[in-house]
Amino acid sequence: xxxxxxxxxxxAGEYADFLxxxxxxxxxxxxxxxxMGQCKLPGSDDLCVEVRIVGGAVESDEVKQLQRxxxxxxxxxxxxxxxxxxxxQNDRLAVVPRSLIACFFYVSQSVExxxxxxxxxxxxxxxxxxxxxxxxxxxxxxxxxxESAAQRPENAYAAVKYRSSWFYIDDSNLMSKSTFxxxxxxxxxxxxxxxxxxxxxxxxxxx
Numbered sequence: 001x002x003x004x005x006x007x008x009x010x011x012a013g014e015y016a017d018f019l020x021x022x023x024x025x026x027x028x029x030x031x032x033x034x035x036m037g038q039c040k041l042p043g044s045d046d047l048c049v050e051v052r053i054v055g056g057a058v059e060s061d062e063v064k065q066l067q068r069x070x071x072x073x074x075x076x077x078x079x080x081x082x083x084x085x086x087x088x089q090n091d092r093l094a095v096v097p098r099s100l101i102a103c104f105f106y107v108s109q110s111v112e113x114x115x116x117x118x119x120x121x122x123x124x125x126x127x128x129x130x131x132x133x134x135x136x137x138x139x140x141x142x143x144x145x146x147e148s149a150a151q152r153p154e155n156a157y158a159a160v161k162y163r164s165s166w167f168y169i170d171d172s173n174l175m176s177k178s179t180f181x182x183x184x185x186x187x188x189x190x191x192x193x194x195x196x197x198x199x200x201x202x203x204x205x206x207x
Contacts, residue, residue: 008109009123012134019139021069024062025051041080042091051093052078100190103183109136110176111146114165144179145169182193 028034039050053063059079068074074088080092098106113123122180126134137145149166151157157177159168166168169176 004200007105008126010124010126012128012139015139019141021066021157022141024066026041028053028057028066030060031057039080040080041082048080048082050080051080052143069116094202100186103186107144107179107183109139111167112148114148114150117163117165144176145173146176 024036033054033175035050035052035054037050038047040046041048057063067074067076070093071090072093078089081095082092083097084094086091109126118125126136128134146167146169147153149168150164151187152161152166153168153170155171156166156168157171158180159166161167169180171177175191
């Protein structure tokens with residue numbers, strides 16, 4: 001769902017196929033039927049990450065659904081991942097990765113906005129194709145949930161006060177805590193090491 005990579009959109013857009021692919025890949029991974037490794041891109045010496053389906057899972061319904069949703073060959077049990085978009089090729093999986101700032105925008109959709117801020121028109125309320133309020137947890141799948149409260153929460157893993165409301169991750173929400181920790185690690189990796197410099201001394205010239 002590309003629209004989730006920026007400020008909250010007015011409409012939810014199409015996301016069902018993307019969500020189904022994520023669920024299928026996760027189910028195969030949990031069962032041990034999916035492994036990842038390194039390979040050469042077909043017709044090239046460039047190295048890339050490869051997803052491989054192992055064992056009897058190749059004939060499973062989950063794999064057949066993946067092949068259909070990702071437009072892969074019916075007999076494909078492995079496919080390299082590339083960031084280059086090729087038209088009409090069914091031997092690889094082309095992905096468009098999100099930037100870190102896009103990830104933060106995506107996670108921001110999990111914030112439970114106080115009713116008073118919605119009533120004041122301070123936020124965009126995303127709606128589905130039928131005009132109903134869209135529940136972002138349908139897409140986020142519980143990866144992260146940021147709650148809000150009028151008073152400082154007692155059982156918060158992380159909390160911040162903004163415009164007289166508190167926004168926080170509950171200390172018992174293990175999935176949200178893991179997602180938050182991963183984002184902090186990615187942020188630290190991208191920030192890198194900041195070179196420290198001592199003070200610059202200047203001397204007057206000419207007395």
